[in-house]
Amino acid sequence: MDExxxxxxSVPDADLNDGEFMLGQxxxxxxxxxxxxxxxxxxxxxxxxxxxHTRTRRVQKELVAWAKQHIEWTLGDGAAxxxxxxxxxxxxxxxxxxxxxxxxxELEDTRLAALCARADLARREAEEVGVAPxxxxxxxxxxxxxxxxxxxxxxGAVSLVTDLAKTMGIHIKYVDDLLEKVQxxxxxxxxxxxxxxxxxxxxxxxxxxxxxxxxxxxYERLLERAKKK
Numbered sequence: 001m002d003e004x005x006x007x008x009x010s011v012p013d014a015d016l017n018d019g020e021f022m023l024g025q026x027x028x029x030x031x032x033x034x035x036x037x038x039x040x041x042x043x044x045x046x047x048x049x050x051x052x053h054t055r056t057r058r059v060q061k062e063l064v065a066w067a068k069q070h071i072e073w074t075l076g077d078g079a080a081x082x083x084x085x086x087x088x089x090x091x092x093x094x095x096x097x098x099x100x101x102x103x104x105x106e107l108e109d110t111r112l113a114a115l116c117a118r119a120d121l122a123r124r125e126a127e128e129v130g131v132a133p134x135x136x137x138x139x140x141x142x143x144x145x146x147x148x149x150x151x152x153x154x155x156g157a158v159s160l161v162t163d164l165a166k167t168m169g170i171h172i173k174y175v176d177d178l179l180e181k182v183q184x185x186x187x188x189x190x191x192x193x194x195x196x197x198x199x200x201x202x203x204x205x206x207x208x209x210x211x212x213x214x215x216x217x218x219y220e221r222l223l224e225r226a227k228k229k
Contacts, residue, residue, distance in 0.1 A: 024092035027054035028129050031198040032087045032156070033104065035226035037079040039071055039087060044156035045197065049089075051153035052129045057095055066097065074099040084223075086198055104198075112182070112204040115194040120179055123147070131155050134196040136179060138189035139211035143171045145189065147178035157197045160222075161215055170211075 032045050039045065050064045067089060074087065078101040085104045091097045107114070119136035126132035133155050138145040144165055146158075154162060165172055181187040191209035193216070194202040200219040203212035 023090060023096055023098050024094050026090050027057075027093045028052050028059070028089075028091040030089045030133065032089070033198055033200060033223070034075070034079060034083065034085050034087055034101070035223040036229065037075050037083045038226045038229070039075065040222050040226045041156040041160060041197075042068075042071060044159050048131050048153060048155050048159070052131050054091070054093055054129065057093075059091070063091070063095070063097060067099075070097075070099050074101060084227075107199055107202060110194075110202055110205045112192050112207050115192065115202065115204050116179055116183055118194060118196075119147075123179065132158075133198070134194055136182065137161070137193050137195055137212075138178070138182070138187070139191040139193075139209060140189040143173050144211070145173045145175055145178065145187075147175060149174050155195075155197050157200060157219075158195050160219070161195050161201065164215065164218060 028049075030045065030049065032039055032041070046064050046068055049067060050059055050061065052059050071087065078099075079085065079087075082101050082103045085101050087099065087101055089097065089099050115136055118134055119132075122132040122134040131153055135146060135148075135155070135158050162172065175181065175187070178187070182189070182192070189207070191212045192204040192207040193212035194204075195215075196202065200223075201212065201216040203209070203216055
């Protein structure tokens with residue numbers, strides 16, 4: 001993509017004033033997990049939102065500010081029926097945005113093949129918008145392995161796991177083409193788990209282990225703390 005061709009996303013006056021508008025073709029779709037009508041990873045999600053772009057437009061700080069304001073309004077009005085649901089934000093190709101709250105649905109298939117398929121879709125999304133909402137992680141002999149490079153902008157949940165790993169002194173190794181190597185059995189690992197803005201930390205049912213469970217339990221404790229507020 002030619003960076004000079006990217007424009008900034010603007011938020012139309014109709015959106016800022018809660019006026020009616022017709023949402024166009026979705027360009028960016030974010031799904032963020034709620035707990036007790038709150039968004040525990042709000043700041044992390046907003047930082048990742050600011051790093052996203054469409055094919056022709058870059059998310060501007062005004063849209064991030066709009067999102068921050070509308071998160072409070074949307075949760076206040078729409079989360080009563082789904083306090084532990086999912087907040088969805090959509091930005092269309094013209095920069096118009098909308099939010100809604102819906103129920104959370106657990107993943108039915110958590111086998112490694114299914115998690116790889118989700119991670120592959122997320123990687124393709126990152127090629128379009130700059131940030132992958134989900135990523136596959138591996139654990140091998142005390143080291144965590146993830147795709148990409150240290151300078152990549154992570155999604156909210158990925159940034160959480162990255163910071164937790166650093167706090168615990170766990171080394172993170174970045175590997176190119178990780179999914180292809182996993183699917184082609186060209187990399188050794190003990191565990192695999194998905195890190196997702198919507199689903200948190202999901203250990204692969206056929207490659208689970210202590211590291212994945214530790215991060216999954218840590219994420220669940222974060223949600224539980226929000227429920228006690």
